[in-house]
Amino acid sequence: MKRKIVTINEEKCNGCGLCVSACHEGALQLVEGKAKLVSDVYCDGLGDCLPECPTDAITLVEREAEPFDEVAVKERIEERKQAHPHGAASACDRPATAPASPSGCPGMKTRLFQRTSEPVAPSAGSDAPVQSGVESQLRQWPCQLKLVSPRATFFDNCHLLIAADCTAFAYAGIHHEFMKNKITLIGCPKLDDIDYAEKLTEILATHELQSLTVLRMEVPCCGGIVNAVKKALAASGKIIPWQIVIIGTDGRIVQGV
Structure with a gap:
């Protein structure tokens, strides 16, 4: 069938991962530093990812594509939840303890x-005063x-x-x-x-x-x-x-x- 679906210009994509976080259906993921459409069936064609892209690398085009499959989307979301039980599935939303992904942008992780309210103590052997606040x-x-x-x-x-x-x-x-x-x-x-x-x-x-x-x-x-x-x-x-x-x-x- 012919319908609207996202297309990604790899030359413009900077691998920031914002589109991956914006896609509620999980249709996008970072592969070797570039955003990729995982499967046509996961993309609803509504373009929630478009406004998040800082380089305008994503567009909606009308082309032959498999129909959007809500059941498949639900299954994919559930699989991702099980794989990342603490909600660290996306390239731009991982906990601080997770290693930087080689395919994501470290500056956007x-x-x-x-933070504590305790004053910062000087290093051992230092005559410097305690740096309060x-x-x-x-x-x-x-x-x-x-x-x-x-x-x-x-x-x-x-x-x-x-x-x-x-x-x-x-x-x-x-x-x-x-x-x-x-x-x-x-x-x-x-x-x-x-x-x-x-x-x-x-x-x-x-x-x-x-x-x-x-x-x-x-x-x-x-x-x-x-x-x-x-x-x-x-x-x-x-x-x-x-x-x-x-x-x-x-x-x-x-x-x-």
């Missing part, structure tokens, strides 16, 4: 870090909004911080005053060629968040992050406590908190 409070990887998978499990029941790139350099206390005990995503609406609202909507719709904080600079272009969050909240239909904090270019908090 999902990780969750355990200097440990990084970044709890997960990736932290770039452009790279993170919307279905990463670290979003479950989290307090989410969405911060403009420049806030980390302008505000010295960002780690302990804003990032601590939160999942942190960073981005710049002026520099990133991505629709933040679409990805944020999927994050909000897929996970139950406890709160959301937007940390932006006072410059006008940072308003794009706030607008994206507002659109995502409206589109997801979720009611979540959220706030906006504005940092001045001189490093002061000028609004919020």
